[in-house]
Amino acid sequence: MRTVKSPISTVVRPLPQTIALADKGIAADRFAALLAGEALWLNTARARPVVAGDMIGDGATSGSRDRIDIPVAGRLEAGVAGKSVTARFELSGHLADAALVGHDGAMDDPGLYDVAQWRGRPKLVWPEGRTCALWVAPNLETYEIDPPAHPRRKSWARPHPDVVGYAHRDYANRVGHMRMADVMSEFGFPGSVSLSVALCQHHPAIVADAAARGWEFFSHGIYNTRYAYDMDPDQERAIIRDSIDTVEAATGQRIRGWLAPALTHTVNTLDLIAEAGLDYTCDLYHDDQPTLAKTKHGAITAIPYSLEVNDHYGFFIYNMSPREYADTLIRQYERLAREGEASGTVMCIPLHSYLIGQPHRIGPFRDVLRHIANDGRAWVAKAGEIVDAYRAQVPGAGVSA
Secondary structure (H helix, E strand, C coil): CCCCCCCCCCCCCCCCCEEECCCEEEECCCCCEEEECCEEEECCCCCEEECCCEEEEHHHCCCCCCEEEECCCEEEEEEEECCEEEEEEEEECCCCCCECECCCCCECCCCCCCCCCCCCCCCCCCHHHCCEEEEEEEEECCCCCCCCCECCECCCCCCCCCHHHHHHHHHHHHHHHHHHHHHHHHCCCCEEEEECCCHHHHCHHHHHHHHHCCCEEEECCCCCCCCCCCCCHHHHHHHHHHHHHHHHHHHCCCCCEECCHHHCCCCCHHHHHHHCCCCEECCCCCCCCCEEECCCCCCEEECCCCCCCCHHHHHHHCCCCHHHHHHHHHHHHHHHHHHCCCCCEEEEEEECHHHHCCHHHHHHHHHHHHHHHHHCCEEECCHHHHHHHHHCCCCCCCCCC
16 A cells, blocks of 8 residues: 655545646645645645655745655646746655645645635625615425435434434424414515425425425435435535436426535545535534635635524523523624624524424524514625625626536
8 A cells, every 4th residue: 555644644544546737726835735625735846757666845845844645656746837836746646635734733724625715805885775684584394214224424322223313303393384484474574494305295385385495406415314424426416416306396496505414525526516506504613704715626615604692502502591592692693693783694593493493492593583673784685696796796706607
């Protein structure tokens, strides 16, 4: 077995004999190698041939003291543009599956999006001078009581079949959805639905209700007990295609967005949703404004979703009471609405109706919606509307073939 070594970490796994690597712009003053699927991104400061047993490090790179073994013959081509390097690296033979780090011990930036601090960006303006674009993301999900086992993650905490876990979540589709949706409609909050698309077959009445309310749909995978880890590109393509076709058949809508099933991904996910024509992702939790996410098929929009004010985190992770969760939502909104005076912000309220739709929780949540509706600073919108408003103001903020 051949390996690529770092003074900090080496992970070894056999790979296909030939690896052809895509182009990528990276900072010239750092050295790192990151193997993502079948793409090795190599950061170096000069173009030169690489031979078996060669070392890339010290004088061969700019600003790095790391030394990386290159165990097989290959070829490196790099063109320097300003402070960036665009590199293409080809190797023959087996090499290690490596995630190699820079000299400070930190994982190198994977290049999903540009680094851009909030202050100093071009100002975003929302309709009617509102300062915070607010969207509600009900997760309409379906689970399997005894799903196929995945070697990297258990579907249920208990041994299968997990009647308790399954039945608790199915409360959403029997009671919780209608209670949650009625409160949202009362105050004029449309939903942007994170949909387990198998719900279209298992509980079509729930999907029909959301569609009748004028809600938007995007995919959250097929079942929330099926994980994307280790899928090859064709398997993941099939799930994306299934999502597009199933939702369109059930609602007449063609989905535009993606939230990975159970928040599980592969290194190909963003590229594949862009390839399929989707133009926004909810899978980056890195900002309070929409941003551009880079893919092989052009930039798509990353719309702010949330883990911090997600009711799952509020009730399951942070152990909040209903009033504490409601207070958290109001404090989140107040801060973002105030900061949005300088440049428009986005707040997402992700919900699961088996949680927020419980009788003892719905009252405080209703108070939150009333507070926001009466405040006057929120542009209450659907995800696609926010994406479109952002794209109209930011050049290149959409898929390009």
